[in-house]
Amino acid sequence: MLAGVTGVAGQTRAADTLDAIQQRGELRWGADAEGGAPYVYPDPDKPERMVGFECELADALAAKLGVKARLVQNQWDQLVPALQRGNFDFILNGLELTPENRQRIGMSRPYFVYAQQIVTRREAVSFARLDDLKGKPVGVLASSVAQRITEKAGGLDLRIYPGNVESLRDLKARRLDAVVLDLPIALHYAKPDPTLTLSGPPFAPGFYGIGVRPEDKALLAALDKAIEELVQDRTVERICRKYGVWDATQDRLREYRPDAVAASQRISTLREWPKYLPLLLRGAITTVELSVLAMALAVVTGLVLVLMRVLGFGPLRWLARGYVEVIRGTPLLIQLFLIYYGLPEVGIRLNAFAAAVLGLGLNYAASEAENYRAGIESIPRGQMEASLALGLSRWQALRHVVLPQALRLVIPPVTNDFIAMFKDSSIVSVITMVELTKVYGMLAMSTYDYIGLGLMTAAIYFALSYPASLFAHWLERRLRHDRR
Amino acid sequence: MIVVESLVKSYNQTRVLHGVDHAQSRGETVVLIGPSGCGKSTFLRCLNQLEVADAGRITIGGITVEGGRPPGTKEERELQRRLRMCAGMVFQSFNLFPHLTVVQNIALAPAQVKGVSPRDSEALARELLAKVGLEDKAAAYPGQLSGGQQQRVAIARALAMKPEVMLFDEPTSALDPELRDEVLRVLRRLTEEGMTMIVVTHEMQFARDMADRVVFFDSGRVAEAGPPEQIFEHPQLERTREFLSKVAKR
Numbered sequence: 213m214l215a216g217v218t219g220v221a222g223q224t225r226a227a228d229t230l231d232a233i234q235q236r237g238e239l240r241w242g243a244d245a246e247g248g249a250p251y252v253y254p255d256p257d258k259p260e261r262m263v264g265f266e267c268e269l270a271d272a273l274a275a276k277l278g279v280k281a282r283l284v285q286n287q288w289d290q291l292v293p294a295l296q297r298g299n300f301d302f303i304l305n306g307l308e309l310t311p312e313n314r315q316r317i318g319m320s321r322p323y324f325v326y327a328q329q330i331v332t333r334r335e336a337v338s339f340a341r342l343d344d345l346k347g348k349p350v351g352v353l354a355s356s357v358a359q360r361i362t363e364k365a366g367g368l369d370l371r372i373y374p375g376n377v378e379s380l381r382d383l384k385a386r387r388l389d390a391v392v393l394d395l396p397i398a399l400h401y402a403k404p405d406p407t408l409t410l411s412g413p414p415f416a417p418g419f420y421g422i423g424v425r426p427e428d429k430a431l432l433a434a435l436d437k438a439i440e441e442l443v444q445d446r447t448v449e450r451i452c453r454k455y456g457v458w459d460a461t462q463d464r465l466r467e468y469r470p471d472a473v474a475a476s477q478r479i480s481t482l483r484e485w486p487k488y489l490p491l492l493l494r495g496a497i498t499t500v501e502l503s504v505l506a507m508a509l510a511v512v513t514g515l516v517l518v519l520m521r522v523l524g525f526g527p528l529r530w531l532a533r534g535y536v537e538v539i540r541g542t543p544l545l546i547q548l549f550l551i552y553y554g555l556p557e558v559g560i561r562l563n564a565f566a567a568a569v570l571g572l573g574l575n576y577a578a579s580e581a582e583n584y585r586a587g588i589e590s591i592p593r594g595q596m597e598a599s600l601a602l603g604l605s606r607w608q609a610l611r612h613v614v615l616p617q618a619l620r621l622v623i624p625p626v627t628n629d630f631i632a633m634f635k636d637s638s639i640v641s642v643i644t645m646v647e648l649t650k651v652y653g654m655l656a657m658s659t660y661d662y663i664g665l666g667l668m669t670a671a672i673y674f675a676l677s678y679p680a681s682l683f684a685h686w687l688e689r690r691l692r693h694d695r696r
Numbered sequence: 697m698i699v700v701e702s703l704v705k706s707y708n709q710t711r712v713l714h715g716v717d718h719a720q721s722r723g724e725t726v727v728l729i730g731p732s733g734c735g736k737s738t739f740l741r742c743l744n745q746l747e748v749a750d751a752g753r754i755t756i757g758g759i760t761v762e763g764g765r766p767p768g769t770k771e772e773r774e775l776q777r778r779l780r781m782c783a784g785m786v787f788q789s790f791n792l793f794p795h796l797t798v799v800q801n802i803a804l805a806p807a808q809v810k811g812v813s814p815r816d817s818e819a820l821a822r823e824l825l826a827k828v829g830l831e832d833k834a835a836a837y838p839g840q841l842s843g844g845q846q847q848r849v850a851i852a853r854a855l856a857m858k859p860e861v862m863l864f865d866e867p868t869s870a871l872d873p874e875l876r877d878e879v880l881r882v883l884r885r886l887t888e889e890g891m892t893m894i895v896v897t898h899e900m901q902f903a904r905d906m907a908d909r910v911v912f913f914d915s916g917r918v919a920e921a922g923p924p925e926q927i928f929e930h931p932q933l934e935r936t937r938e939f940l941s942k943v944a945k946r
Contacts, residue, residue, distance in 0.1 A: 597746050598791035598850075602805035602857055603781040612804060616795050691795075 228430040229301050230277075238280045241270050242295060243305035244288035246375055250400040250455040251306050252283065265396075265455040266304050269323060272447050273304075276438035289355040289374065289657060292317060295423060301431065303423035306394060308357045310418070316660055318426050320435045322419030322468055323448055325461045328358055329398040331391045332411045333383060339390050340412030342368070348389040351379030351644075355657045358392040361416055371564070371644045372654070376401065378553070382644075383408065385556040387563070396457040417461060419468070481655070482664040488655060489668060495651030496672050502568055502647060503634045509573025510633075511626065514580025521581070522588060523606060532581070539578035544639060547571050552643040568640035576633055583625040587618035620691040627684035631677045648672060697722040697892050698743075698861060703752035703763065705738055712738045714916040715752070720909075722860075723890040727903040727924075730913030731939055736896045739913070740863050743894070744783040745776050757782040757860040781809065784854030788866040790846040792838035792853070798825065799834045802853045809857070817856075824852035828882050844875030851882055862886065864895040900943055904928055912936050 233239045243252045245262060252264035262283055274281035284300040291303045295317065306326070309319055332339055339345050346367040352358040354372045362368050371388060373379040379391045380401055391402075395414045402408040422439070424432050442448050443465050452458035481488045520532035539547070548571040555562060562570065591614050599609035638649030646654075652669040656662050700718040704711070712735045720726055728736040741747040742763075743754060749763030759779045767773045793801050802821035806812040812820070825831045828848035838846055847867055854862060864883065868876040880902050887893060887906045897903065903910050903924055910927040912920040912935075920927065920936050931937045 592791075594787060594789055594791035595793065598785075598787060598793075599805075601744050601746060601780055601783075601785035602853070603777055603809040604805060605777065608808050612808060613793050617793075620795075 229425065229428040230431040230434055233277065233279055233301055233431070236279075238282050239270075239274050239277060239302075240282050240284050240300040241302055241304045242284045242286045242291050242300035243303070244291070244375075245283070245285055246287075248288075248305075250396055250457055265324075265451050265457060266306070268451045268454070269442070269448065270304055272442055272451070273435065273438050276441065277434060287374070288353070289653070292423065292657070292660070293662065295425060298425075301424070302428075302435065306396075306420050307423045308418050309421040310357065310360075312658065313421075313423065316426075318424040318428060318432045320422035320424070320432060321439050322421050322465055323439050323443070324396075324420040324452070324457075325417055325464050326357075326420055327395045327414030327417040327461065328361060328392055329395045329402075329414050330411045331380065331383065331393065331398050331402040331408055332389065333386075334407055334409045336389065338409070338411045341415075342392070345390050345392075349387065351382055351388045351391040353379065353393060354654065356394070357416070357418060358394065362392055372646060372650070373644055374642055378644075380405075380408065381553055385553075385561060387556075387561065396455075399456060417464075419465075479659040479661050480664055481659055481661045482667065485668065488659075488665065491655060492648060492651055492665070492668055492672055495646060495648040496676065498645065499634065499637055499647040499649075500676060502565070502572065502637050502640065502645070503630070505569045506572035506576065506637070507630050507633055509569060510576035510580045510629075513574065513577035514584055517577060517581035518584040518588065519610075521585065522610065536578040536581050539575055540582075544571065544575050544636070545642060547575055548640060548643055564640075564644045567643055568637070568645050571643075572633060572637060572640065576629055579629055580626060583622050583629070584618065586625070587622035588614055590621055591617050620688060623684055623688050623691070627681060631680055634677050634680070635673060697724070697757065698894075699753075699755040700739075700743070701753045703739065703742060703754065704750045705735075705742055705747060705763075706750055712916050713742070713749070716916070716918055718911070718918065720892065720894070722892050724908045725887045725891075725893045725895065725906055726909045726911055727907040728894060728896045728911050728913055729898070729900070729903060729939070729943075730919075734913040735916040736913045737865055740785075740865050740894060740896055743861075743863055744780050744785050746785070754779070777809075781857055782860045784857055784859035784862045786847070786850050786854055786862065786864045786867050788869050790838075790843070790850045790870070792846055792850055794838050796837075797834070798830070798836050798838070798841070798849050801838065801849060802856045805853070806856050820856055821852070824855050825849070827855075827885075828852045829878075842875060843871045844878045847871065847879045848882055851879075851886075861892045861894070864893065864897070866896050866898070868897065868899060898943060900928070900940075912939065914939075 243266060245252050245254060248264060250264055251266045252262055255261045255263045267283070270281040270283070286294045286299060288305065291305060291307065294300065295303050307313060309322055313319055330339055342362065342365045347369060349369045349371060350362060351371045351373050352362055353376055354374055359372060362370055376393055376397050379388065382388045383391050384407055390411070398410055403410060422435050424435065448465070449458055449462065452462065517532045517535060520528045524532065548567065551562065551571045552564065552567040595613050595617065596609050599613045600606070604612070637647060640647065641650035648669060652665055656665045659665065698718065698720040700716060703713050703716040705713040716739055728739070730736050738747060742749045743756065745761065748766050752763045754761050756779055759775065759782060761775060761779050767776045793804070796804065799818055799821045802824055803817035806820060807814060807817040822831060822834060825834055828851055830845060830848055833841060833845060838849070841849065867883070868879050871879065876899070880899060883895065883902065884906055907924045909921060910924050911918055912927060914935050920931065920933050927936065928940065931940060
């Protein structure tokens with residue numbers, strides 16, 4: 213363990229990553245294999261093996277450098293920060309040769325020419341151009357060229373997805389009217405699907421290049437040379453043809469001449485806070501709406517569950533107990549996926565906000581039910597007995613004697629859960645909700661100012677959750693009149 | 697007023713009551729004595745259905761409940777509730793509702809169970825508080841009262857349902873000696889007013905003075921019963937004598 217840690221530190225301190233690669237005889241390339249076809253993805257026939265045109269390209273590059281290639285899995289929209297952290301040697305995963313990327317990191321010469329493609333449902337009116345999509349719900353991959361182009365075009369009802377598979381699934385589920393994505397992905401995923409169609413010609417062509425840390429000049433030079441050789445000897449063409457992504461536009465690879473890139477400038481979002489804070493606050497509003505509604509749902513559903521358990525008999529009791537155990541024993545992420553992507557298959561189509569409230573609310577309901585149960589059980593038996601002895605029914609006894617006392621005991625854990633949910637709600641970005649953490653992520657991605665934005669975001673979370681905790685203290689004190 | 701026939705109760709295979717019979721007429725005060733674990737508290741809890749007897753029959757104020765199983769149907773539950781309303785219960789640990797004021801404690805059941813209006817139930821509560829000598833504590837919370845005061849409120853709370861019978865389960869055992877008298881005074885007054893009462897207690901002086909009949913419980917059975925003079929002065933059984941001498945030494 214310790215050896216591993218110092219080993220990594222040693223590599224980052226080496227003069228150039230190229231030396232480190234050659235010393236260890238292995239290059240580590242970062243990519244996202246989740247929904248990654250045809251770039252890099254698990255072989256459907258042999259899932260433990262990775263395939264894809266970038267996978268084979270990595271092997272070819274490694275061969276040129278005289279080493280072996282090893283894939284380091286990393287979420288796509290976090291590839292650049294992971295590179296900067298030193299998680300791998302370079303990014304080889306559909307990274308666009310944009311001015312922004314060239315300012316932040318070192319970019320190699322291109323190995324592939326991509327273009328954007330609009331995909332729609334086959335039976336829908338065809339949308340051949342971005343202008344046709346004004347006001348329509350359109351899905352794009354987070355931090356992709358498609359996101360930037362569609363944002364610049366404006367007027368679209370944009371939904372940001374963490375992966376391409378999800379956006380196409382929502383297109384089929386009619387949550388979207390179109391998806392804009394890189395052509396190779398469209399060719400691989402959408403073209404074979406009989407319900408989807410590539411609408412209009414590809415547009416906005418650009419290059420994919422390899423991303424390295426800015427200081428790794430020697431590595432960059434070695435990669436440039438290797439790519440050039442692989443392009444010239446048609447290895448790249450052979451690999452691309454194998455995956456059905458070669459077309460005439462790829463000829464531009466040979467004519468590529470790197471143009472000068474302006475030196476990168478650091479953006480301080482803290483200094484420019486009037487520009488960034490409102491964006492974050494808009495995300496915070498979604499977070500607040502989401503957590504308040506979800507918590508309201510959780511508090512009420514939890515009460516129903518605990519009453520079923522305390523007052524009910526037989527099947528009702530089992531149902532409540534089973535619900536709590538199943539929900540507690542499965543990840544929230546999976547529950548959200550099931551609600552958002554699974555329910556449409558049985559005809560229930562919720563929008564992302566409703567699905568997020570439902571998912572968070574029903575998940576926390578289980579934990580609220582347990583909080584209530586602990587509260588109720590900590591009220592001495594004598595309270596229930598005294599009530600029954602007076603002729604009150606069990607429900608009346610709960611309603612007038614046990615629950616009011618349990619309430620005070622339950623406030624601290626329920627507040628804790630509320631604050632926890634407040635922060636956990638960031639998980640709903642997986643179903644395209646853009647809340648505070650997602651806004652942070654998107655801004656950090658474009659400015660690379662993780663610290664400044666992180667501080668602002670943390671401050672907003674704190675400013676919102678601390679009053680909740682103060683309110684709970686106040687409420688708890690107010691309800692304590694009985695023990696003076 | 698009260699007729700109990702062959703009451704049997706077990707907890708996890710251990711038999712606590714071995715077929716107890718008991719009959720009591722209106723206005724009679726019966727004191728149950730006996731060593732701890734002899735089943736006297738269980739007997740009392742069976743009477744107002746906090747425990748459901750395994751077998752036997754309980755009749756209080758004309759309402760009969762059979763032992764055997766918890767009430768299943770709505771009618772059975774209603775019968776159980778009516779029986780409970782006939783029998784007021786006072787617990788060793790008071791069991792006042794700490795989140796309600798003294799008046800609210802007393803007024804809750806009449807208002808919720810009998811539908812007495814808020815004004816009438818509060819008036820009733822104040823009247824009963826006066827009776828137990830605590831009219832000035834109406835607005836206090838239980839936590840602000842001494843143990844003796846709490847128990848007197850608990851008695852008022854039980855009386856508010858106008859029960860036919862009052863059951864006292866060691867009402868002074870949780871109290872410091874100097875606080876016991878104020879509770880016993882209330883019990884004496886109830887006896888004098890002709891309330892039908894069953895009192896489980898270790899207060900032998902109270903038994904001597906106020907009981908119409910003393911019942912000595914031993915090992916889940918009524919071992920010996922009779923007027924206080926007979927039980928205290930001429931106990932028939934060796935067990936009774938032994939118990940009384942132990943209690944006297946305390």
